[in-house]
Amino acid sequence: MKTLCLTFMILLTLASTALSQAGNIDSLKREILSIKADVESIHLNLETSKSKFQRGIFIATLGYTITIAGGLMLGRENDDLGQVLLVTGGVTGVIGTYMLVDAFKYLGRTRRKAPR
Numbered sequence: 001m002k003t004l005c006l007t008f009m010i011l012l013t014l015a016s017t018a019l020s021q022a023g024n025i026d027s028l029k030r031e032i033l034s035i036k037a038d039v040e041s042i043h044l045n046l047e048t049s050k051s052k053f054q055r056g057i058f059i060a061t062l063g064y065t066i067t068i069a070g071g072l073m074l075g076r077e078n079d080d081l082g083q084v085l086l087v088t089g090g091v092t093g094v095i096g097t098y099m100l101v102d103a104f105k106y107l108g109r110t111r112r113k114a115p116r
Contacts, residue, residue: 049106056103060096063089 070085 045106049103052103052106053100056096056099056101058096059099060093063092063094063096065089067093 066085066089068089070082070089073079073082073085076082
């Protein structure tokens with residue numbers, strides 16, 4: 001009878017240990033899935049930021065190149081065209097610069113808020 005009672009106690013201890021380990025494994029799986037979702041979100045935000053950044057670089061470079069060409073035309077026979085190119089290139093360059101700065105907002109979205 002004592003052996004049976006002792007065996008039952010050992011089995012009960014082993015069963016409770018196995019159940020607590022199963023809970024830890026479930027918790028670990030949930031944490032891994034959460035980290036995986038965070039990493040996928042970071043990759044998506046970085047890809048979006050990259051494409052917007054590259055577009056902004058192209059437009060800003062194009063705008064400032066037009067501005068330089070317009071500046072070189074000033075004071076010559078195409079003075080009116082030079083003035084138009086200065087304004088157009090300046091506006092295009094500012095828009096491209098805004099697009100560059102705007103691309104960084106996606107990088108800020110990769111940070112998680114700290115738990116309180």
